[in-house]
Amino acid sequence: SAQLNELAQKAGKLYFGTATDNEDIGFQNKTYLQILNDTKEFGQLTPSNGQKWFAVEPELGVFNYSYGDVVADIATANKQILRCHNLVWHSQLAPWGYGISYLEQRKPHRRSHRPRNQRSQTLVQPMLRLGRGQRSPQRRRDLSQRHLPPSPRPEYIRIAFRAAAAADPHAKLYYNDYNIESPNNKSAAVRALVRDLKKEGIRIDGVGLQSHFTAGSAPSIDNLIWTMEGYTKLGVEVALTELDIRIMEPETSSNLAQQSSDYKNAVGACMLVDGCVGVTVWDFWDPVSWVPGVFTGMGSACLWFGNFTKHPAYQGVVEAL
Numbered sequence: 001s002a003q004l005n006e007l008a009q010k011a012g013k014l015y016f017g018t019a020t021d022n023e024d025i026g027f028q029n030k031t032y033l034q035i036l037n038d039t040k041e042f043g044q045l046t047p048s049n050g051q052k053w054f055a056v057e058p059e060l061g062v063f064n065y066s067y068g069d070v071v072a073d074i075a076t077a078n079k080q081i082l083r084c085h086n087l088v089w090h091s092q093l094a095p096w097g098y099g100i101s102y103l104e105q106r107k108p109h110r111r112s113h114r115p116r117n118q119r120s121q122t123l124v125q126p127m128l129r130l131g132r133g134q135r136s137p138q139r140r141r142d143l144s145q146r147h148l149p150p151s152p153r154p155e156y157i158r159i160a161f162r163a164a165a166a167a168d169p170h171a172k173l174y175y176n177d178y179n180i181e182s183p184n185n186k187s188a189a190v191r192a193l194v195r196d197l198k199k200e201g202i203r204i205d206g207v208g209l210q211s212h213f214t215a216g217s218a219p220s221i222d223n224l225i226w227t228m229e230g231y232t233k234l235g236v237e238v239a240l241t242e243l244d245i246r247i248m249e250p251e252t253s254s255n256l257a258q259q260s261s262d263y264k265n266a267v268g269a270c271m272l273v274d275g276c277v278g279v280t281v282w283d284f285w286d287p288v289s290w291v292p293g294v295f296t297g298m299g300s301a302c303l304w305f306g307n308f309t310k311h312p313a314y315q316g317v318v319e320a321l
């Protein structure tokens with residue numbers, strides 16, 4: 001039977017993909033690696049941690065791409081699309097970067113000759129080295145932030161998008177965030193941000209809907225479609241960039257059935273929105289999911305169980321594709 005990426009591409013989408021972390025136990029598991037490298041299943045990869053600031057600049061001005069390059073190189077070898085993740089966000093910052101803006105920690109003499117907005121550019125450039133020159137033209141990069149205040153938008157978002165566009169004219173640039181998948185203040189603020197950036201001639205190509213949902217309270221398919229079209233009407237593409245649907249442990253046939261219909265709705269919404277280019281799950285194997293570590297008592301959020309049998313949700317996704 002046809003697999004996820006095959007079905008997505010047959011339906012006119014660019015890809016069905018997954019996030020993965022080469023420093024997690026999956027990379028010591030033959031079956032996990034077989035599924036990850038199976039381009040009929042996954043036509044796109046996102047490094048879930050390796051390209052974050054903590055990994056890329058462990059020391060001020062010292063850049064290390066070895067962690068981030070592993071997944072990028074697998075994508076290149078398999079001709080899978082690479083989504084780079086992430087350029088600027090509030091978490092997993094460089095150990096020395098917490099609580100200060102980029103250069104403030106430096107010796108006073110250096111501060112003077114760098115006007116403030118050049119500081120974040122100094123941050124963005126090395127982060128952009130990752131993936132540049134990847135042969136697959138369809139790279140995409142994530143920029144996001146914790147809270148999107150009402151206007152004026154924080155200056156650094158402009159700086160990051162401008163710097164990213166200058167550093168890599170071929171990469172598609174995305175604003176990627178959570179809780180922006182249904183009609184609410186945050187999705188309204190994202191629409192305003194996209195309008196502002198476009199009005200100012202700052203390139204933004206897409207909005208990434210992270211889609212970390214809870215089974216039983218995931219957005220309805222109508223709300224998802226309405227919200228996605230709210231972005232595509234502004235001339236950007238959209239994608240589900242980090243889809244996982246957590247359940248309250250233990251697994252039961254009813255919460256797994258609920259999870260399946262929620263996955264079907266989410267993927268189904270993307271299928272019905274022209275500007276939705278693809279779906280990425282935030283890893284596919286329960287034992288490596290970030291959910292239990294963050295949402296107490298919850299888990300089983302992926303499409304494969306620990307023993308590599310499939311959740312009912314896998315069939316839910318197939319039916320939506």
Ligand SMILES: O=C1NCC[C@@H](O[C@@H]2OC[C@@H](O)[C@H](O)[C@H]2O)[C@@H]1O
Pocket residue numbers: 021048049086210242290
């Ligand atoms: O944009 C994002 N939104 C939520 C999950 C986060 O990934 C998560 O970050 C924390 C890590 O400990 C975890 O391994 C990773 O999956 C992702 O980068």
